[in-house]
Amino acid sequence: MSRHSPCRWMLAGALLGSLGLSCTPPEEPFPNQDELEVLQSLHTPSALPPKDPTNKYGDNPAAAALGLRLFNDPGLSSCGTVSCKSCHDGEGRSVDTAVAQGCDGKFTGRNPPTVLNAGYSTWFMWDGRADRLWNQALLPLLSPLEMNSNAGLLRTRLSEGYAEEYRALFGKRPSEETDDNQLLAHFGKAIAAYERTLNRHDAPFDQDVRRFLAAAEAGKAEQDPAYLGLKTFVRKGQCSACHKGPMLSDDQFHNIGVKDLGEGQRGVAVAATPMLDWPFNSAGPYSDAPGGLESARLQRLRSDLNEKASELEGAYKTPTLRNVQLTAPYMHTGEVKTLEDVIELYDKGGEPVGNYAGVVSVSIKPLELTAEEKKALLELLESMTGAGK
Ligand code: HEC
Ligand code: HEC
Numbered sequence: 403m404s405r406h407s408p409c410r411w412m413l414a415g416a417l418l419g420s421l422g423l424s425c426t427p428p429e430e431p432f433p434n435q436d437e438l439e440v441l442q443s444l445h446t447p448s449a450l451p452p453k454d455p456t457n458k459y460g461d462n463p464a465a466a467a468l469g470l471r472l473f474n475d476p477g478l479s480s481c482g483t484v485s486c487k488s489c490h491d492g493e494g495r496s497v498d499t500a501v502a503q504g505c506d507g508k509f510t511g512r513n514p515p516t517v518l519n520a521g522y523s524t525w526f527m528w529d530g531r532a533d534r535l536w537n538q539a540l541l542p543l544l545s546p547l548e549m550n551s552n553a554g555l556l557r558t559r560l561s562e563g564y565a566e567e568y569r570a571l572f573g574k575r576p577s578e579e580t581d582d583n584q585l586l587a588h589f590g591k592a593i594a595a596y597e598r599t600l601n602r603h604d605a606p607f608d609q610d611v612r613r614f615l616a617a618a619e620a621g622k623a624e625q626d627p628a629y630l631g632l633k634t635f636v637r638k639g640q641c642s643a644c645h646k647g648p649m650l651s652d653d654q655f656h657n658i659g660v661k662d663l664g665e666g667q668r669g670v671a672v673a674a675t676p677m678l679d680w681p682f683n684s685a686g687p688y689s690d691a692p693g694g695l696e697s698a699r700l701q702r703l704r705s706d707l708n709e710k711a712s713e714l715e716g717a718y719k720t721p722t723l724r725n726v727q728l729t730a731p732y733m734h735t736g737e738v739k740t741l742e743d744v745i746e747l748y749d750k751g752g753e754p755v756g757n758y759a760g761v762v763s764v765s766i767k768p769l770e771l772t773a774e775e776k777k778a779l780l781e782l783l784e785s786m787t788g789a790g791k
Contacts, residue, residue, distance in 0.1 A: 432633045433618055440642045441618075441632065445611040447603050447648030451521030455691035456684040457536045459571065459591045460521075460598055468567045469596025472589065477559050479549035481505035486517075486542065486593070492600060494518035494728045500736030504548035511547070511665065513736030515721055516729045521598035522649045524699070528718045528734035529673035530655060533700065534689075535597055536590035537682040543589070553582035556589060583681060587688035603648070603724055605788040631782030634775045639748065641779075643765040644720045650786065655717035659752020659762040660733045662716075667759040669734075671707070671714045678704055716760030727787040741783050745776050 433441055450461075459465035472478065473492065476485040489502040489510070496502070496514040503509055512528055520526070520535055532538035542548040543556070560568055560576035569575045572588050579585045610628040617626040635641045644652050655670040678700055682688050685697040707714060718734050732738040738747055747753070751768040771779070 432623060432629070432637060437636050438615075438618065440636055440646055441611060441615060443647050444642070444650065445608040445648065447519075447522065449601070451519070451598050451601065454521070454534060454536075454594070454598075456534050456689040456696060457591045457594055458690040459595050460536075462571070462595055464567070465571055465592045465595035466599050467596075468564060468571065469592040469594065471564070472593055473596055475559070475563070477563070478543065478551055478556065479505050480551050480555060484549050486539075489514045489542075489548075490517045492517070494600070494602060494725045496729045498730060500731050504542075504545070505550040508547045508550075512734045513731060514729075516725050517597055518600050518602045518725050518728075519649060519722055521594075521601065523651070523653055523719075523722070525653060525655075525719055527673070528669070528721075530670045530703075530719055531673035531677045533677060533696075534594075534684045536587070536594035537680070537684070537688075539590040539593040540586050540682060543586075553585055557582075557585055560585070560589070583688060587682060590682075602788045605724065605786050607782070607785040610782075610785060628782070630775060630778035631785075634771065634779045635782055638771065638775065639769055639779060640765040641748075644763075645723050650723040651720040653720065655714055655719055656763045656766075657713070657716040657718075657758070657760045658748075658766050659758055660718070660735060660747070661737065661753045661757040662735050662759070663757065664735070667716060669714070669717045669759070670719075671711065671717065671760070674703055674707055674714070712761060713763070714760075716758050717763075723783060723786050725787045726783055741780055742776075744783075745771070745779055749776070 454460045470492075473486045476483050476488070478485065484505050489504075490496050494516045496516060500513055501510045502514050515528070523535070524533065526532040526535065526538040527541070532541060543551050557576050557579070565575050565577070568588070571592070572579070576585065579588070611632070614623065614626045614628045614632055617623050623629055635645075644654070644656055646652055657669070677683055680686065683700060685692045685700050689696060726732075726741070730740060732741070732744050738744050748766070749769045749771050752758075752762045752766050
């Protein structure tokens, strides 16, 4: 029974009242032990992303320097005008429209996410159709809607502008790299080495959580300025059911009922199968650690596709909330314009059934947040954006 519900048992109420007790038990203090553990998981990730064994160049500074130049080079696109930076700049911003424009006036099907802290993730794209940062980079390079390139164009451009750097790293000149797939994989690994340096995760939020935890330990949680925001995030809003851990993401796929009647609507349920059979996946011949953990991870997804088919229908990757102010508009469709609109969407428990494929996750339901709770949640989301690198 919540704090505000009326006494159902008037008699018991009167009896308790006569004993000086209220008939509605006071709400459990926030945070309880489980909530405390969630809060402890939220702040201050390790300074560098975990190693990626599938990319042996991942932490190589020369690879990162090459990757930076490639990231910014529109000469890699068939139209000569589109680089990675066109849609994601290295400062974490993405385009401010719902979808982005690539070569020949074509538009992407989805909203570009931030590349900041991408090295902490293990699934990429909203629907998980890449399983490592280096193989992700091949998708926009080759996509007719984005850079519309191919291995031949890549070889020419690398030979013109980067032959020495390429040879120093990979032992051959681009012109001598006769396996197109190997050339593409090397391109991706250099780009990923650069992206792995784009880490920004010291936001006001982290200081607030640290201070709040200290206050909670001293029994003064309720007096802390972050109390209502964190309580709404963790308890009433259930946000931390999915937005948890240092990146504020469980790196998993969920259906939250975002309006989508477009082609992408089935999310990971359709994207995972081709990825599992992709020669560039992390268990394939271009991975630097194809066995063991990587193939187990992919195997798990393969069995989830059968065993949890209904959960994965219309499910998308939980995005990080770090630096979320830099990437409006929101969601895979980019149709949710502001963080206020995001809160409204969750408050109503997602869009009405019929506006998306599949069934929403159990934690998505009408929240009945008060105006005060919405405001505190908004401030909390805003505090997750860091100021510098
Ligand atoms: C025309 C715009 C455009 C270009 C050019 C582009 N991207 Fe993207 N990027 C997107 C969109 C849109 C998505 C989301 C696509 C999806 O999930 O279907 C995305 C997703 C990503 C992601 C996944 C992030 C995550 O958390 O899942 C990374 C990383 C990324 N892009 C890096 C790159 C790199 C590297 C390049 C250049 C080789 C590049 N992008 C070129 C628009 C673009
Ligand atoms: C069941 C898991 C789950 C829960 C619970 C959840 N989220 Fe999400 N969140 C997601 C997923 C998945 C997406 C991407 C959905 C899509 O695009 O279809 C998302 C997207 C977002 C975005 C957009 C970020 C971007 O870059 O576009 C914000 C902001 C956000 N959630 C905040 C919240 C808040 C605040 C709460 C609590 C009120 C919450 N989430 C609860 C899984 C969840």
